[in-house]
Amino acid sequence: MADEGFRRLPDDVLVQILVLLPTSSRRRFRLVCKQWRDMINERTPERQVGTNVLAFITQQGSCSRALVFDNKDGLRRRHAWMYPCSHGRSKIDLVGTRNGLLCLHEIVMASGNGGSFFSAITVTNPITGETLALPPAPRSWEWEQMRSPGKYSFGYHPTTGRYKVVHIPCGRRQAVDALQVFTLGDDTAWREVPVATRPGATYNLACEPISVDGRTYWLDAFSLRVMALDLEDERVASFAAPPAAWRPGPIPADAGWKLTNVHGRLGVVVAAETARVEVWVLDGGGALPQWSRRHDIAVEVAAAATFGCCIAAPQLTHGGCILRASRDPMRDWSAYRGWGRRRLHWHKVGSLTGGGGQLRAVKEREVVMREEESDGDLKTFAYVETVEPVPSNHGCASARRL
Structure with missing residues (x-):
């Protein structure tokens, strides 16, 4: 990448080009060569963008809301976005946020006990309105996977600059033999990543997975160990949970x-x-x-x-x-709506x-x-307001909301 054409450019001109790029792109360009790394570190410092608190409220069969509060006093509402459910038996959950992008998961449960379901994953930038719909994650014919959508997590690796959606399907006795991974901008279908380093891994259904600092973590159901998927090499490791867990x-x-x-x-x-x-x-x-x-x-x-x-x-x-x-x-049990x-x-x-x-x-x-x-289930996320584009995938449905 750092060929003769770029070497002829004066440093000041190259810096002016680099500062126009998103922060995530500049992080990747640090890997080109030592000259670029030093120039980006010294002359294009990352802007101190304020991180806000995003409260996401999920309401069954109604409308989910994303509320962003000002990072100075935490009281003033900065943004309020609404995501209406497509069906009376569905709900929309926020899987995660990265660099201003939101990953949403809508699940429509079939009527009756133990029925099947429809699941949809979308990644959106609510500031620009750009949205990418991912294809459905494949399911096996196991009864557990037919009645449960599993768990999702939305991760970002700071070195590679790639966004990945990780699906944890749960098999018999909560077994996790393989993960399913979708890389935004690269994949057109979900890829299977075997959990080969720890045979017999399981998933604790009561503990949501999380993606932090280039890894996706989840809790093993029976061994009290934390499982970790590296989002760069896509290998799974495990380590002991904190002492308090015992x-x-x-x-x-x-x-x-x-x-x-x-x-x-x-x-x-x-x-x-x-x-x-x-x-x-x-x-x-x-x-x-x-x-x-x-x-x-x-x-x-x-x-x-x-x-x-x-x-x-x-x-x-x-x-x-x-x-x-x-x-x-609850003061009135007859007006039950999500425990208050x-x-x-x-x-x-x-x-x-x-x-x-x-x-x-x-x-x-x-x-x-x-x-x-x-009124509903509440989750909290870190949110940074940006115009970061949603990486497009050939074969995936994309649209721009006005």
Whole structure:
């Protein structure tokens, strides 16, 4: 790439060309040669783009909403996008966000118990309106795959600059023999990636997968190990879960065992006790990854009894804050609509030093959401407003929404 034509260009001209490219493209051009790497590092520093909190509310058979809040005070609504369901028995979930792109998953369940389903994956940039519809992931004739869409994750590798959608199909006894991967801009069909490095791998259905820093992670159902797919070489590895996971006793479903994003690293939230939540962060993703306990948060017993101890996921942190998603107790059982209104809180906390100690929430504020917006399942994501194009794939349906 760095041929004689580029060598004749003055450095100032080449820099002016590079600054016009998206940040993700400049990262890839650092690999051309040492001259380009030094020039990009020194003369085209990445712009400090503010990261906002995106709250995604999923409503069955109705309309899902993506609410983006200002990154300065966290209270002012910056964007509000609506994604209506195509069917009364469907729901739209947000799989993940990367560089301003949103990956949406709509599933339409058939009537009756244990029926089949229709599943659709789209990747969109809500700022430009550009949308790419992916082909359906193939299914086997196993009963488990016929009645369940499996789990999806949306990842981005910072070195290769490739976006990948990962599908985790679940077989008998939650077995995961192979993953299905779709690379935006390259693939026209889903590719099968065998889980050859760990035969007998399974998937914990209660813990959503997550893609962080070029890897897709999920939790093994029976061995309490974390599985990791490298999005560059597409190899699967595994390592032990944090020590807190081995504590005896049941873990409250609303509080524990969630894979989260903690300042760009993999985090695991574990409810050690009814009124205590631990946050462990993965330090290093090499052959010997290590866990460090980053937060040890006390939760009021009264709040835990009213669904108030729910830790937000998959995005747990924003700046120096931890996100907490509470749920109002129902006052009228006859008006059941998803166990009450959801609320999103920001807690200002610090970090543990030396792996010990306990933190208190010294400051809290609630993100303002209208009542009709907060009725449903709530997830949190990091969002950066960009005009990053959606990589096009030959053979995939693309469209531009006005």
